[in-house]
Amino acid sequence: MNIDFNKLAAQPLGSFCRISKTTWRKLGLLAATATLVGCASSTIDYSPASGPGEEGYTERAISSDRYSVTFVGDSSTELSTVQDYALLRAAELTVQKNYDWFSVASRETVELGDEGRDSVQVTQTTHTSTSCGLIGCRTTTSPGFAATELRSVGESQYFSTTLEVVMRESDGEDNYDAREIIETIRQRI
Numbered sequence: 001m002n003i004d005f006n007k008l009a010a011q012p013l014g015s016f017c018r019i020s021k022t023t024w025r026k027l028g029l030l031a032a033t034a035t036l037v038g039c040a041s042s043t044i045d046y047s048p049a050s051g052p053g054e055e056g057y058t059e060r061a062i063s064s065d066r067y068s069v070t071f072v073g074d075s076s077t078e079l080s081t082v083q084d085y086a087l088l089r090a091a092e093l094t095v096q097k098n099y100d101w102f103s104v105a106s107r108e109t110v111e112l113g114d115e116g117r118d119s120v121q122v123t124q125t126t127h128t129s130t131s132c133g134l135i136g137c138r139t140t141t142s143p144g145f146a147a148t149e150l151r152s153v154g155e156s157q158y159f160s161t162t163l164e165v166v167m168r169e170s171d172g173e174d175n176y177d178a179r180e181i182i183e184t185i186r187q188r189i
Helices: 005-010 021-040 079-096 178-188
Strands: 056-063 066-072 101-112 119-132 137-150 158-168 175-177
Touching: 056 079, 066 079, 079 101, 079 158, 079 175, 079 178, 175 178
Parallel strands: none
Antiparallel strands: 056 066, 066 158, 101 158, 101 175, 119 137
């Protein structure tokens, strides 16, 4: 078989790869679907919020060992992820403040949504702790509160979790090991 490459080169490229209009439409539909699936499956980054009520985490010191930590998700972030991210930030903050353990004095998760207005929700809490020594036991009760700025945009639904955490130097009842929490949640991110 003899091929005349000069003749071949003179023919238009379209004559070699003819693709029907139906095939082009299918390819276009496939590309559009892939793009939409990529957008729909995106999740919020674990990062500081850019402002009050924005997506991400914020923290506020209540005392030297007590903080309010909030994580606000977006409309594609699942409730369990919002709660995990708030707990992760509490654990990271605990380690940053040179503590190993923390307890959650109060926890509040709010579903926000479609009314398109802002509000502030305040929750009053009380933390009771008992410490025992050789002579006897001492029980202390300290008041606390958690304020959450709620934000709503259009018809989207999203979640916000606020934790009031008390940092500890040693393990105790209902305490979380901060480093273990960080390792466990980071493996899922």
